[in-house]
Amino acid sequence: xxxxxxxxxxxQVAPVYxxxxxxxxxxxxxxxxxxxxxxxxxxxxxxxxxALAYALxxxxxxxxxxxxxxxxxxxxxxxxxxxxxxxxxxxxxxxSGLAYxxxxxxxxxxxxxxxxxxxxxxxxxxxxxxxLLIVYLAGRLSLFRKLIELLADRAIIFLxxxxxxxxxxxxVVIFRWVV
Amino acid sequence: MSKFSRRDFLKxxxxxxxxxxxxxxxxxxxxxxxxxxxxxxxxLIFVFDAMSARNLSLYGYPRKTTPNLERFxxxxxxxxxxxxxxxxxxxxxxxxxxxxxxxxxxxxxxxxLIARNIADQNLFxxxxxxxxxxxxxxxMWPNYFFGQFQQDIQxxxxxxxxxxxxxxxxxxxxxxxxNSHRAFDDFLFQDGTPPASLVFGLAERILLRRAVARxxxxxxxxxxxxxxNYPIFFQLKDVFDGLMTTVEKLSSPSLAYLHLWSPHAPYRxxxxxxxxxxxxxxxxxxxxxxLGDHIPPGSVNDRRRNxxxxxxxxxxxxxxxxxxxxxxxxLDRSFVVVTSDHGEFFERGExxxxxxxxxxxxxxVPLLISSPGQKSRQDVTIPTNSVxxxxxxAHLTGNAIPDWSEGQLLPALGGTExxxxxxxxxxxxxxxxxxxxxxxxxxxxxxxxxxxxxxxxEQYKGKDTFELYDMESDPEELKDxxxxxxxxxxxxxxxxxxxxxxxxxxxxx
Numbered sequence: 121x122x123x124x125x126x127x128x129x130x131x132q133v134a135p136v137y138x139x140x141x142x143x144x145x146x147x148x149x150x151x152x153x154x155x156x157x158x159x160x161x162x163x164x165x166x167x168x169x170x171a172l173a174y175a176l177x178x179x180x181x182x183x184x185x186x187x188x189x190x191x192x193x194x195x196x197x198x199x200x201x202x203x204x205x206x207x208x209x210x211x212x213x214x215x216s217g218l219a220y221x222x223x224x225x226x227x228x229x230x231x232x233x234x235x236x237x238x239x240x241x242x243x244x245x246x247x248x249x250x251x252l253l254i255v256y257l258a259g260r261l262s263l264f265r266k267l268i269e270l271l272a273d274r275a276i277i278f279l280x281x282x283x284x285x286x287x288x289x290x291x292v293v294i295f296r297w298v299v
Numbered sequence: 300m301s302k303f304s305r306r307d308f309l310k311x312x313x314x315x316x317x318x319x320x321x322x323x324x325x326x327x328x329x330x331x332x333x334x335x336x337x338x339x340x341x342x343l344i345f346v347f348d349a350m351s352a353r354n355l356s357l358y359g360y361p362r363k364t365t366p367n368l369e370r371f372x373x374x375x376x377x378x379x380x381x382x383x384x385x386x387x388x389x390x391x392x393x394x395x396x397x398x399x400x401x402x403x404x405x406x407x408x409x410x411x412l413i414a415r416n417i418a419d420q421n422l423f424x425x426x427x428x429x430x431x432x433x434x435x436x437x438x439m440w441p442n443y444f445f446g447q448f449q450q451d452i453q454x455x456x457x458x459x460x461x462x463x464x465x466x467x468x469x470x471x472x473x474x475x476x477x478n479s480h481r482a483f484d485d486f487l488f489q490d491g492t493p494p495a496s497l498v499f500g501l502a503e504r505i506l507l508r509r510a511v512a513r514x515x516x517x518x519x520x521x522x523x524x525x526x527x528n529y530p531i532f533f534q535l536k537d538v539f540d541g542l543m544t545t546v547e548k549l550s551s552p553s554l555a556y557l558h559l560w561s562p563h564a565p566y567r568x569x570x571x572x573x574x575x576x577x578x579x580x581x582x583x584x585x586x587x588x589x590l591g592d593h594i595p596p597g598s599v600n601d602r603r604r605n606x607x608x609x610x611x612x613x614x615x616x617x618x619x620x621x622x623x624x625x626x627x628x629x630l631d632r633s634f635v636v637v638t639s640d641h642g643e644f645f646e647r648g649e650x651x652x653x654x655x656x657x658x659x660x661x662x663x664v665p666l667l668i669s670s671p672g673q674k675s676r677q678d679v680t681i682p683t684n685s686v687x688x689x690x691x692x693a694h695l696t697g698n699a700i701p702d703w704s705e706g707q708l709l710p711a712l713g714g715t716e717x718x719x720x721x722x723x724x725x726x727x728x729x730x731x732x733x734x735x736x737x738x739x740x741x742x743x744x745x746x747x748x749x750x751x752x753x754x755x756x757e758q759y760k761g762k763d764t765f766e767l768y769d770m771e772s773d774p775e776e777l778k779d780x781x782x783x784x785x786x787x788x789x790x791x792x793x794x795x796x797x798x799x800x801x802x803x804x805x806x807x808x
Contacts, residue, residue, distance in 0.1 A: 144497050148487070151495035155486055162411035162732040167478065174482030175495070182498035218497065225493040225501045231530070234508040296475040 126195045128206040133187070134279065135272030136210035140186045141282050142275045143218040145179050147225075170296070173289035180286035189213060205258070208265040211272040212258030216251040339429060339552035340671045341633035342692055343624075345542075346395070346556070347613060348388060348438050349563035349652060351642030352381065353660040354607055357667075362576050364610045367618030368665070371637065374630070374673045376711045380682040380770075381666035382744060383641045386726040387652050391640035391664075391685065392441045392558070396422050396448075398689030398704030401725050402802040405732045410440050410485060410528075412477070412732070413447055420703045423451035425693040426554045433549065435460065436558035437538070439467075439484060439529040441640075446477025459531050461541030463523065464510045466490065466503055466530040490530045517570075521605075524567040526560045535561060535569065539616040543623045551632070552696075558640070561613045564651060566605040572612035576604050582646070583775060589758045590655040590740075591648035603645035631672045634695055636688070639664035655726055657742040657751050658776050662724045668712060679710045682744050684722040687714070721745045721794060735803035743795040747771040750781075750791040754799070765792055 152175060159168055190210035194203045202209050227235035237243060258268050352358045355365045357372055358379065384394035385401050393399070393406035393413050397420055401407050405414040413421075421444075423432045434445045435456035445455045455476060459465035468488050469480030487496035490507075494500025507530055514532060516523050525532045542557055549555060568575075581600055587593055617637075624630045643652050644661040652661050666683065668691075686706030693700050694713045708714030727739035738755035753764040767781040767788045781788050 147497045148495050151486070151492070154492075155495070158408075160731070162406075162408040163481075164415070164733075167412075167481070170478045171482040171486060174479065175487055178482075178487055178496055178499065182496065186498060221497055221501055225497060225504070228493050228501075228504050228508075229491075231491045231527075234512070239505065293472075296478065297472050298474060 123195050126199060126203045127191060128194060128203060128210075132206045132210075133191070134276055135207050135269070136190055136214055137183065137187050138275035138277075138279050139211045139214045139272050140183045140218065141179075142278050143214065143222075144183050144186065145176070145278070145282055147222060148175050148179055170292065173292040176282075176286045176289035177293045179282075180290060186214065186218070189217065201259075205265070207272055208258045208268050209255050211268045212255045213251065215268070216254040220247050220251060339696060341549070341552050341629070342426065342430070342554045342636070342696065343546060343629070343633050344554075344556045344636040344638070344688075345617075345620075346392070346436075346558040347562060347637070347639050347665075348558065348560050349641060349643045350610065350613075350639035350665060351644070351660045352639075352663040352665045353642065354603075354610055355665055357665065360607075361580060362578070362607050362611075364607050365614040367614045367621055368637065368667065370618065371621050371635075371669065372667055373676050375635070375637075375667040375669035376673075376677040376679060376709075378666035378668075378683050378709070379678060379680045381638070381664055381684070382662050382682060382722060382724050383639065383664045383685045384722075384724055385685075386641050386654065386657060386661050386724065386740075387728070388438055388440045388640050390725070390727075392436075392438075393444060395638070395640060395685045395688055396441075396444060396556070398422075398425075398686045398701060398706045400686060400705050400723050401727065402723075402736060402799070403705060406444070407725075407727045407730060407732055407736075409728060410443060412443055414732070415447075417703070418447040419451070420701065421448045421451060422556070422689050422692065423448050423554065425689055425698060425701045425704075426696055427698055429552065430696070431550045431553040433545070433553065433555045435545070435556065437462075437526055437531060437533070437560035438558060438563070439480065439526070441558050442469075442480055443477050446475075446480065449476060456545070458526070458529070461538045462531045462533040463514050463537065464507065464530075464532040466507045468503075484529055519567055520570055520573045521565070521567040524561065525565065527564055531560070533560075535612060535616045539620050543620060546624070546629065547627060554692075559613075562606060562609040562643075564606075564643075566602070566609040568605070568608040568612035572608045572615070575608050575611055583777075585646045585775070585777065587648040588656055590753070590756065592650075593648040594650055596648075599645050599648070599650050602650045606643060606645065630669060633669075633671060634692070635669040636692075637665060637667045638685070638688070640685075655740050655753070655756065657724055657726060657740045659749075659770075659774070662742070668709070670712070677711055679716075681710060681716045681718065682720075682722060683709055684724075686722075718746055723795070723798065733806070735806045736799060737803075741795055741799060743791050744770070745791060745794075748787060748791060749776075750788060750795060752792070752795055752799075763796075767791070 190213050194206055224238060227233060227238055258265055354360050356363045357365045357368045383391040385391035389406045389409060389411050390401035393404045394401060397404045406412055432452045433454045434452045436442055437458050439458050442458050445452060457470040459467040466488060468483035472479030488494055488500050488503055494504050511532055514523055523532045641652055642661045642664055644654055654661060684706060687709050690700045690704045690706050691709040691712050694708055710716045722744050724742040725739060727736045729738050730736045741752045743750050747770050749768045749770050751766045753759055755761055765781045766779045768776045769780060
C-alpha cells in the first residue's frame with residue numbers, strides 16, 4: 121500500500137528514535153540515581169539490577185510507542201510535509217513533545233498535586249500548537265534543521281548501549297514473570 | 300472439523316466437575332459451611348495498621364473508641380501489655396510474621412526486606428502445607444515480604460483489592476511480586492514524586508488523579524481514605540465487605556493474614572464518625588522531647604482526636620465483621636487474632652509514628668486471640684511481644700515450635716507467665732540493613748521496668764543516653780528513674796547494650 125511507502129528507512133528512523141531513547145531513558149535514569157541511595161540501604165546488587173531491568177524494559181516499550189507518533193505523521197501527512205524532512209521534523213516533535221511531558225510530569229511532586237491549569241483543554245491545545253510550530257520551523261529554518269539533525273545523528277550512539285541492555289532486560293523480566 | 304454436540308458438551312462438563320471434585324482446585328470445605336472434615340482450626344489474623352493500644356477504650360482509654368473490640372474481648376484472650384518489636388510497619392510486621400527481632404530479620408528500613416537467607420523462616424512456613432494460606436495487605440510494605448514468602452503462600456491478594464481507585468502495577472507480575480512491586484510501585488510509578496516512567500507513569504498519574512476526583516466522597520468530609528505510601532483509595536465498608544467475602548470463600552483449614560491500612564494516617568473517618576469526639580477532652584500534657592518535632596500541643600491534640608475518630612469508624616466496621624464471623628459459625632472453628640504492627644503517638648511534641656522515641660503509645664499494640672468456641676474473656680497482664688505470635692500459632696496448629704523463633708508461647712495459649720523475661724523493641728531505620736546498628740532507639744522491657752536507649756543521635760551529640768521507667772507505677776512514662784536507680788538500670792543497660800553489640804559483631808569484619 122502507498123501509505124506504507126511513506127514509512128522512512130531505518131537510516132532516517134534511527135536518529136529520531138535515538139532522540140526519543142535519549143530523553144525517555146535519561147529521565148528514568150536520573151530518577152534511578154535519586155532512588156539508589158535509599159535502595160542501597162536494604163537491597164542487594166542483584167535486586168537493584170532487577171529493578172533497573174524492569175525500568176529499562178518499560179523504557180523500551182515506551183520509546184517504541186513514542187516512535188509511533190512521528191511514523192504516523194509521516195504516513196498521514198503529505199510526503200513533502202513530514203516524510204521528506206523526517207529526521208528534522210521527527211526529532212523536533214520528539215524533543216518538544218517529550219520536553220513538555222517532562223514539564224507535566226514535574227508538576228506531580230506530591231501525592232495531591234494535580235496541575236489542573238496545565239491539563240485544561242485550552243492549555244493542552246496551546247502546548248500542542250507550540251509543539252507543531254517547532255516541528256514546522258524545524259523544516260523551514262535551515263540552521264535549526266541542521267542543528268536538530270546533527271543532534272539526532274549524535275544521539276544514535278545511545279542506541280548501541282540502550283537497545284542491547286533493554287532487550288536483555290526484557291528477557292529478564294519475561295523470564296522472571298513467567299518462571 | 301467435527302461438530303461439537305450437546306452430548307459432547309455434557310460429557311465434558313461432567314468430566315471437569317468430577318476432576319474438580321477430587322482435586323485441590325475445589326475448596327474442600329467452606330469456612331462458613333457446616334462440614335467439619337478435620338480437626339484443624341482455621342487461623343484468621345486481622346492486623347490494623349498503626350493501632351495504638353493506648354487509644355483503645357478496650358484498654359481503658361477515656362474516649363469510647365472501640366465498643367466492638369470490647370465485645371470481641373468477651374470471647375477472647377486479651378493481652379494487656381503487648382508490644383510490637385518495631386515502631387513502624389516494616390520491622391513490626393516482619394517481627395510478627397517471622398517471630399524474630401528486627402536486629403535479626405533486618406527489615407529495619409522503610410520498605411526494607413527480611414534478610415534473604417532467613418526468608419523461609421516465616422509464619423506461613425511454620426503453619427505448613429496442611430493449611431491453605433492466604434495473605435493480604437493494603438499497606439504495600441508487607442507485600443514485599445509476601446513476595447519473599449511466595450513459595451509458602453497459595454494466594455496473595457493485591458493490595459488494591461477492595462479499593463475504589465488505585466495505581467498499583469506490580470501485582471500484575473504475579474510470578475515476581477517483590478521485584479515488580481519494587482520496580483513499578485516503588486520507583487517507576489511512585490506517587491509523591493514525579494513519575495520515573497515518563498510516558499506510562501505520566502499517563503497513569505493523570506488518569507489516577509482524575510479517577511480520584513470523580514470518586515464518591517460525600518461520606519468522607521476529610522476526603523476518601525487512602526493508603527499513605529502508595530495510591531490506593533478505598534471506603535472502609537468496601538474493605539470489610541471484601542474481607543467477609545474472602546473469609547467466607549476460604550477452604551478449611553486456612554490461614555489468612557489480613558492487614559488493613561486503617562487506622563493509619565491519613566485519618567479519614569466517614570461523616571458518621573467525623574467530629575464524634577469534639578468533647579474538649581485533653582490528655583495529660585507531657586514535656587517536649589529533644590528527639591521530637593516540637594509540634595504545638597493544640598495541633599497534636601487535634602490530630603489525636605482525628606485518629607480516635609478513625610479508630611471508632613474502624614471499630615464500627617469490625618463490629619459488622621464480628622457479627623458476620625459469629626453468624627457464619629466461623630468463630631467456633633477458628634483462632635481469630637486481632638493485633639497491630641505498631642502504635643501511634645500524640646505527645647511530647649510528636650505525632651504519628653515516624654519517630655525515634657519508643658514510648659509505649661508507639662509500640663504497645665492490641666492483641667486479642669479468640670480460640671475456637673471461646674465464650675468468656677481471659678486477661679493476660681504480663682508483657683508479651685509480637686515475636687510470640689509465630690511460635691504460639693505453630694503450637695496451636697499442632698506444628699513444632701520453630702527453633703528459629705526468638706519469641707515464646709503466649710501465656711494462656713500454651714505458654715507460662717515469665718515475670719523475668721526480657722523483650723526488645725527498636726527503631727533503627729537510619730542504619731543499612733547489611734551493617735551494624737550505630738544509630739537508633741532500643742528498648743528493653745523486663746518485669747515492670749522499661750529501659751530506653753538512644754544510641755548515636757546528633758541531638759545527644761552521639762552520647763549514649765538512657766531513660767528508665769517503672770511501667771506499673773508510671774505507665775505514662777513521665778518520671779525517668781535512670782540516674783537515681785543504678786542498681787535497677789545497670790543490669791538492664793548491660794543486657795540491652797550487650798544484645799546490640801552481639802548482633803553488631805556479626806556485621807563487623
